[in-house]
Amino acid sequence: MKVTFVGVGAMGLPMARHILRRFPVTVFDPDSARTAELAAQGATAAVSAAEAARGADVVVVMVATPAQLDRALFGDDGVHAGLPAGSTVILMSSVGTDCAADAGRRLEALGAKVVDAPVTGGASRAETGELTVLAGAAPDVLDGVRPVLNLVASRIALCGGRVGDGQAVKLVNQLLCSVHLAAAGEALQFARALGLDPVQVLAAIEPGAASSFMLSDRGPRMLSTDTPPVRSAVDIFVKDSSLVLAAARKSGAVTPLAEQAAALFARAGDQGLGRHDDSSVIRMFQKEPH
Template sequence: MRVAFVGVGAMGMPMARLVMRRHPVTVFDPDSARTAELAAEGAGVAGSAAEAVRGADTAVVMVATPAQLEQALFGADGVHGGLAAHTTVVLMSSVGVDCVVDAGLRLEALGARVVDAPVTGGAVRAVTGELTVLAGAAPEVLDEVRPLLELMAARIAHCGDRVGDGQAVKLVNQLLCSVHLAAAGEALQFARALGLDPEQVLATIESGAASSFMLSDRGPRMLKDGTTPVRSAIDIFVKDSSLVLAAAREAGAVTPLTEQAAELFSRASHQGLGRDDDSSVIRMFQKEPH
């Protein structure tokens, strides 16, 4: 199987590496330093998304925002320019239901098959290949790319037969992640305010009923002194919580906790933390100036 990989950022790069172990991969990303790193490991490098997809059996797209997805797929020299009738496009970005449904219809009109396949598990599990894929696609289309997805993920959850069903489940996931991340920062700063050693508190509570992935994964980074390498930025949660709230309004769902978390991430971004690691949200609970 010839694979094109469009978008090799914090998540896409380790995912592409895993696919490269089994299949020939051609990558494209606007950041040439990233593609050069993968080229040194054996990947082909294309000058555009269209060039990367040309001749590929499957095109994986892993970008961060709806605007980036639009540009990657339908911009000048986008994926659309390299599609063949047999190409399957796997949309692994978390960009909301409406965005992916619209993209899917436009790609299918060009003859492509589409799998809606956002992931959860973060950069750590992207490296180990233990992501969870939340797939929305016709069963027969999903089955064709399942062996490829299994190189990147420990679990492939078929969330529904429609493009967009995976995104809908991802929104539920991101609602929880947003609230859990904010709660982890609030709790660990609360431990400090009580005069406790927050590292000891984290080690004590993360194995109990209060545990969450966000607490265990982000907690140690929250407690580090100095700059934390960016694995997932605050602005990603600004985007994701905004998508959740937009979908909630449309569905008539009541989401007060997400509203508070979204406001917190927005304030953090406006205070200059937007491109910092999302564990930096703990600073929003500190009394000293940010």
């Protein structure tokens, strides 16, 4: 099985590395340094998404935004220009239901099969190959690409038979993640305000009922005296929160906590933290500007 991987950033690069251990992989990313790193490990680097897609059985796309997905798939020298009929495109980007469904229709019109497969678990689980895939696809189409997905994920959840169903579940996931991340920052800064050592507080509460993945994963970075490496940028939550709120408005859902979290991330972005690690959202709870 020949695999193409488009978009090898903080999430995509380790995912492509895992796939490369079993299948031949051709990679494309606008940042040639990233593809060079994978080429040194045995991948084939392409100069365009179209070139990367030629001859592929499976094309994985892992980019950050709806605009990037549209450009990667349908822009000049995009995947569409090299996509073989009968191949399967796995959309692993978190781009919202409408964007994924539209991309799916356009790809299917080109003769491709499509799996809507956003992931959760962050860069840490991308590194270990233990992501969760939230899949929207016909079961037989999903089964055809399980050998690829099993290399990057410890769990594949079939969320529905339509392209877009995986995205819908990812929106629910991101609502929770954004609220949990904001709550973690608020709680640790609250501990400081009470005169407590937040490192000790984190150690005390992290094993208990008040814990969350966001508290366990981001808490130590929030409290680090060093600038944390960017594992997931604030801008990702700005984007994902906007997708959540757009879907909430469309569906009539009441989401006050999501609205508060979205406003918090938007403010962090406005204050120049957009490209910083998302753990830096704790600064929004500090009285002194940073």
